[in-house]
Amino acid sequence: TDAGRVTIRIDTPNDRDYPVLAEARAPGVSSLTGGMTLVGYKPIDIHQASTVLILKNERKMIVQRDVRVDPPQIPALEDYYGMTSQMLTPLEHEGELVGVVSVHAVDPTDWTDPAIEALEKATNRVHEVFEEANWVELD
Secondary structure (H helix, E strand, C coil): CCCCEEEEEECECCECCCCEEEEEECCCCCCCCCCCCCCCCCCCCHHHCHHHHHHHHHCCCEEECCCCCCCCCCCHHHHHHCCCEEEEEEEEECCEEEEEEEEEECCCCCCCHHHHHHHHHHHHHHHHHHHHCCCCCCC
């Protein structure tokens, strides 16, 4: 995808705000692992973020060239995550949103069809791994 960071965020019993539990990063890109969430950075409710609401309500991939405009995102993202472009796919279990696979880029990005397909393939693989591990069955 030529992204700076790819993450898997899962809603856990200890942190209901989708902490980053796994990530891959390009050199020089900061880490969001260790259960880091936006909680504590600014008083926000991640469950009310426009992208999270879209993922919960529509269960579809979100492709954002620039998070500052499409749809407007919480201002902390650029400072906190160090990115201005992202793609997100929902992870579901029993009809509920339980996580997100995200791809971040530092600069506004016109995501290509191969990048979108790579995210779809990665999300499908996450579902498979969870099922194979009997960790949780994701729909």
